[in-house]
Amino acid sequence: MNNSTCFVLCFFIMMTLSISGHAQNLLDALEKEYPDTPQYEMATFKTTRIALGHSIENRKKGVLEIRTTNRFWNLPNNQDSQSFFVDKVSSRIALEYGVSDRMTIGVGGTTFDGVFDGFLKYKLIRQRSDAKGSPLSVTLFQGGSYRSKRFGNINAFDEFYDKVALTSQVLIAHKFNPKFSVQLAPTFIHRGSTVFEEDPENQFALGIAARHKIGGHASIISEYYHVMNPLESIDTYNAFALGVNWELSDVMLQFYMTNARSTVEDAFITQTTNNFNFKDGNFHFGFNATFILHLKNKKLK
Amino acid sequence: MNKILALVFFLITITSFDSKSDQVIARQGQVSFFSYTSVENIEAKNNQVLSILDLSKNEIAISMLMRAFVFEKSLMHEHFNESYIESDIYPKATFEGAIVNFDPLAEKQVRIIKGILSIHGIDKEIEIKTTIENTNESYILEGDFTVEVKDFDIKIPPLLASNIAKTISIKFRFEYQPYEQ
Numbered sequence: 001m002n003n004s005t006c007f008v009l010c011f012f013i014m015m016t017l018s019i020s021g022h023a024q025n026l027l028d029a030l031e032k033e034y035p036d037t038p039q040y041e042m043a044t045f046k047t048t049r050i051a052l053g054h055s056i057e058n059r060k061k062g063v064l065e066i067r068t069t070n071r072f073w074n075l076p077n078n079q080d081s082q083s084f085f086v087d088k089v090s091s092r093i094a095l096e097y098g099v100s101d102r103m104t105i106g107v108g109g110t111t112f113d114g115v116f117d118g119f120l121k122y123k124l125i126r127q128r129s130d131a132k133g134s135p136l137s138v139t140l141f142q143g144g145s146y147r148s149k150r151f152g153n154i155n156a157f158d159e160f161y162d163k164v165a166l167t168s169q170v171l172i173a174h175k176f177n178p179k180f181s182v183q184l185a186p187t188f189i190h191r192g193s194t195v196f197e198e199d200p201e202n203q204f205a206l207g208i209a210a211r212h213k214i215g216g217h218a219s220i221i222s223e224y225y226h227v228m229n230p231l232e233s234i235d236t237y238n239a240f241a242l243g244v245n246w247e248l249s250d251v252m253l254q255f256y257m258t259n260a261r262s263t264v265e266d267a268f269i270t271q272t273t274n275n276f277n278f279k280d281g282n283f284h285f286g287f288n289a290t291f292i293l294h295l296k297n298k299k300l301k
Numbered sequence: 302m303n304k305i306l307a308l309v310f311f312l313i314t315i316t317s318f319d320s321k322s323d324q325v326i327a328r329q330g331q332v333s334f335f336s337y338t339s340v341e342n343i344e345a346k347n348n349q350v351l352s353i354l355d356l357s358k359n360e361i362a363i364s365m366l367m368r369a370f371v372f373e374k375s376l377m378h379e380h381f382n383e384s385y386i387e388s389d390i391y392p393k394a395t396f397e398g399a400i401v402n403f404d405p406l407a408e409k410q411v412r413i414i415k416g417i418l419s420i421h422g423i424d425k426e427i428e429i430k431t432t433i434e435n436t437n438e439s440y441i442l443e444g445d446f447t448v449e450v451k452d453f454d455i456k457i458p459p460l461l462a463s464n465i466a467k468t469i470s471i472k473f474r475f476e477y478q479p480y481e482q
Contacts, residue, residue: 026353026362033351043383060375178389216384297373300346
């Protein structure tokens with residue numbers, strides 16, 4: 001190879017290099033300028049509940065949520081019923097507040113079974129939407145409930161602690177894509193006292209839940225709780241729910257079908273006494289309505 | 302022959318390296334948008350917008366993360382990203398264009414930028430009026446314009462149509478520094 005061909009070769013190589021250097025447009029140059037700040041997944045689920053139980057989502061700092069959880073059902077063999085629409089209604093009315101972006105506290109009371117409850121929820125790990133970091137979101141949940149009503153004097157406990165049940169959950173979720181998320185919820189429930197000797201005071205359960213977004217504002221949700229060691233004295237069934245979430249600005253509505261009558265974790269997970277089907281007494285229509293108030297607005301600098 | 306080739310080779314190398322130094326960059330550009338309706342006013346601001354200005358070719362590029370918009374209400378931020386802009390799928394908004402009759406030496410000038418704005422995966426050709434100030438080798442671009450929500454295939458449910466303006470006004474301000482690669 002003589003000198004001139006070598007030069008020509010170099011010339012063309014340099015030419016292509018300089019052209020490709022020029023061809024790199026300004027947007028590509030900007031792409032490299034983005035600082036490497038972590039990007040976390042948003043809205044793995046739409047609200048703080050899936051349908052029955054908690055999701056990994058928290059309310060943000062300074063947000064107050066006014067929440068009503070309602071169940072409607074008919075009594076079996078009650079053809080002469082005078083009641084309008086449905087025979088029975090149970091409502092839990094609750095206030096839930098975001099102390100920080102990661103921590104939410106809440107208190108509520110249920111009309112039908114007279115259970116008062118409170119909970120604390122902390123978002124431990126957030127799923128990263130870039131390839132780095134944790135692929136899972138983890139939220140810790142601790143709830144407690146107090147039974148103020150007696151049912152036919154069966155559980156006539158006098159001591160405060162005997163009427164208390166505690167629920168601990170580790171909520172683990174993964175958002176697979178913008179539409180589909182799944183959550184696993186290992187659950188431990190401890191009751192202060194049991195009615196019958198043979199019933200366990202400590203119960204374990206595993207919750208499985210999923211949501212699929214069907215539009216910008218709506219998603220289909222389903223939830224199932226499998227109890228490892230169910231109560232012995234009565235027949236219980238695993239709680240199941242299937243429904244739709246719909247949100248409109250500050251209002252979020254959840255409609256679902258379920259077999260769970262109670263609204264508080266320890267009760268619906270371990271004490272659901274009917275199977276999921278469409279018979280009167282078994283079929284429950286659930287309706288959660290949430291109104292969100294921003295008590296602290298961010299200042300735009 | 303060889304000498305001529307060497308000279309051409311040398312010139313190309315020089316010009317290709319030289320053109321780089323004509324670029325200036327803004328790393329903390331500000332873009333804010335406003336939606337005014339009788340029901341509700343929505344305002345959001347992004348202070349981390351990137352932009353490059355090529356002074357020799359009069360070209361400008363802007364890129365921003367949609368998630369970096371800060372809203373007064375945290376729920377608005379979630380709805381904006383989750384339900385409207387779909388920032389999971391379209392994380393960025395970009396603009397690429399050219400400044401018409403740009404004079405890099407003028408102290409203050411009002412110019413039109415023609416280019417393509419890309420939001421929510423939709424490209425749209427727009428013209429933006431901007432004032433360009435040149436003080437101590439640093440350029441400041443400032444201006445405002447409006448976009449139509451329907452141009453970018455952003456779906457607003459009929460029930461919320463009165464909460465969100467059909468025309469969104471956008472304000473921007475970029476301060477450029479010399480770009481070192």
